[in-house]
Amino acid sequence: MQPVLSIFDLGKTYKSGHKALSGVSLDIAKGEIFALLGPNGAGKTTLISIVCGIVMPSEGAVSVAGHDHLRDYRAARAMIGLVPQELHTDAFETVLATVSFSRGLFGKPRDPDFIERLLRDLSLWDKRDAKIMELSGGMKRRVMIAKALSHEPEILFLDEPTAGVDVELRRDMWTMVRSLRERGVTIILTTHYIEEAEEMADRVGVISKGRLILVEEKHALIKKLGRKTLTLNLAEPMEAVPAELGEWRLELAGEGHELVYEFDSQAEATGVPSLLRRMSDLGIGFKDLNTKQSSLEDIFVGLVHNSQAEPPA
Amino acid sequence: MISNYRGIQAIYQFEMARFGRTFWTSLILPVITTALYFVVFGSAIGSRMSDVSTVPYGAFIVPGLMMLTMFTESINNASFGIYMPKWTGTIYEMLSAPMSPLELLIAYVGAAASKSVIVGSIIFATAHLFVDVEVAHPLLMVAFMILMAVTFCLFGFIIGIWAQSFEQLQVIPMLVVYPLTFLGGAFYSLEMLPKAWQTVTLFNPVVYLISGFRWTFFGQGDVAIEVSMGAVALFLVLCLGVIFWMFRTGYRLKN
Numbered sequence: 353m354q355p356v357l358s359i360f361d362l363g364k365t366y367k368s369g370h371k372a373l374s375g376v377s378l379d380i381a382k383g384e385i386f387a388l389l390g391p392n393g394a395g396k397t398t399l400i401s402i403v404c405g406i407v408m409p410s411e412g413a414v415s416v417a418g419h420d421h422l423r424d425y426r427a428a429r430a431m432i433g434l435v436p437q438e439l440h441t442d443a444f445e446t447v448l449a450t451v452s453f454s455r456g457l458f459g460k461p462r463d464p465d466f467i468e469r470l471l472r473d474l475s476l477w478d479k480r481d482a483k484i485m486e487l488s489g490g491m492k493r494r495v496m497i498a499k500a501l502s503h504e505p506e507i508l509f510l511d512e513p514t515a516g517v518d519v520e521l522r523r524d525m526w527t528m529v530r531s532l533r534e535r536g537v538t539i540i541l542t543t544h545y546i547e548e549a550e551e552m553a554d555r556v557g558v559i560s561k562g563r564l565i566l567v568e569e570k571h572a573l574i575k576k577l578g579r580k581t582l583t584l585n586l587a588e589p590m591e592a593v594p595a596e597l598g599e600w601r602l603e604l605a606g607e608g609h610e611l612v613y614e615f616d617s618q619a620e621a622t623g624v625p626s627l628l629r630r631m632s633d634l635g636i637g638f639k640d641l642n643t644k645q646s647s648l649e650d651i652f653v654g655l656v657h658n659s660q661a662e663p664p665a
Numbered sequence: 666m667i668s669n670y671r672g673i674q675a676i677y678q679f680e681m682a683r684f685g686r687t688f689w690t691s692l693i694l695p696v697i698t699t700a701l702y703f704v705v706f707g708s709a710i711g712s713r714m715s716d717v718s719t720v721p722y723g724a725f726i727v728p729g730l731m732m733l734t735m736f737t738e739s740i741n742n743a744s745f746g747i748y749m750p751k752w753t754g755t756i757y758e759m760l761s762a763p764m765s766p767l768e769l770l771i772a773y774v775g776a777a778a779s780k781s782v783i784v785g786s787i788i789f790a791t792a793h794l795f796v797d798v799e800v801a802h803p804l805l806m807v808a809f810m811i812l813m814a815v816t817f818c819l820f821g822f823i824i825g826i827w828a829q830s831f832e833q834l835q836v837i838p839m840l841v842v843y844p845l846t847f848l849g850g851a852f853y854s855l856e857m858l859p860k861a862w863q864t865v866t867l868f869n870p871v872v873y874l875i876s877g878f879r880w881t882f883f884g885q886g887d888v889a890i891e892v893s894m895g896a897v898a899l900f901l902v903l904c905l906g907v908i909f910w911m912f913r914t915g916y917r918l919k920n
Contacts, residue, residue: 404761408919426669426763434761440754444686445679456675457762459668499758 355379356538357507362412364398372398373562380540385533387553388542389652395562396542397437400509404434430458433505437512439492443485447476450484451498458503474498490521508532510541514548526552546652560656581644582624584611587637596634600627672764673772680746680776692787695734699788702730703795706852717854720883723796728879729851735785736817736846740838743777743821748834766912774818781814806881812897813874819904826917845871855887870896
């Protein structure tokens, strides 16, 4: 199937000489939720800004449903809605006016019924005549989303959608993203909240220092890179890990009450059975044990850490 | 180049609504300014002035007064219109919308020029309360007014894109255009100046603009109407050229 968004070898060097992006290639399928993860300054916003036409790329190409985003920018941009990271709003405009304005800007005919539904979905209808400057930060964020959705885009970019947002709005936002997906809208979100990517995304891309260092289906990613931790609650506390258990590189935790063993769950031999056998040979008893799958966050921190340890290309 | 008419309409209405919010101040300000000028220049000083080649002094200053206000209004409105979205960050929406640069230009400059023409007309109407002004070439006068409004709004648009602070936004209208207009014969004829100063003044481009507008009123100006027309066209083409270059390079709009 033709991807709805195709990014090829995209690079951006700012006038200051700062290389924000290099060699980024990425295909997004229609209807998928893609999470772009990365630390601050990794190039997430630059990538989105290029696709949306706010920043000029230094090299590479972007195609939106087959439309080149520079040559055929009208068709490309008409399909895209953008919720930027910052709350850029016109303070003196009313909610209804600013959302209707956005729809017009994107060349769509007036549709008061649609705008009303949109504002109701985002719990903004009661505030439709309020000036934006009178709204709270969370409400402003909702207005930004309403503006981005006002022209019924097929691709929605959410740049750090839940940064500084309360629990209720975050939950609403996730509900909204899911219902948009049911309607076939493709969603690309950037975040540095891993839980968000884990909760919502089908695929995850990790960006670090302007390079896309990994793109993977979320579950495959967790499985592939997933490390597990085995924690043993000891019957008797110990002061140090016995030398006989040295090959497992165990760590002592909980003031000597716990032995922690980290292992690769995909490996042929995890080392767990042999560890337990050796412990029973040594007469080390334990009351309880549990294993924990590492989260995306652990994976992510590991990846970014590794990529930053490499010498710059 | 132009196809997103709804987009143009959206920005135009947005801008006009912005002016609408300050409707009464925008309306009353030019009326008061005009009245003040007529009290000072028209009655107090004007009564002691001789006619400027058959035109009474009070009537003589009407076109200059209109131009002076329209120049500054045009530049301020147009530069503010495009500078504000840059400053608040809402420009992201214009840049990500399916709008061509030309469409953006038409919408912003169109709105600002509309306001200038309205203000110019208010001054014209107010002037009638104080003096008798007859317009020799009404059609040309209207055309000249619109052309001046558009040209100076284009100029303001350039300043708005160029400016990176409110100070920069003010510096050109206050330090360049206002003095040049004052010295460009807004309130006097070049004939009133000593010979040497007449020559110097001819280097002031605003002289040609004001002279042309005055010609549409009284059928006479400091320079020939053809020269004035040429100057207007040159200024217009210059502004369009700079804007074309700005859009092509993304100057101060896109990184």
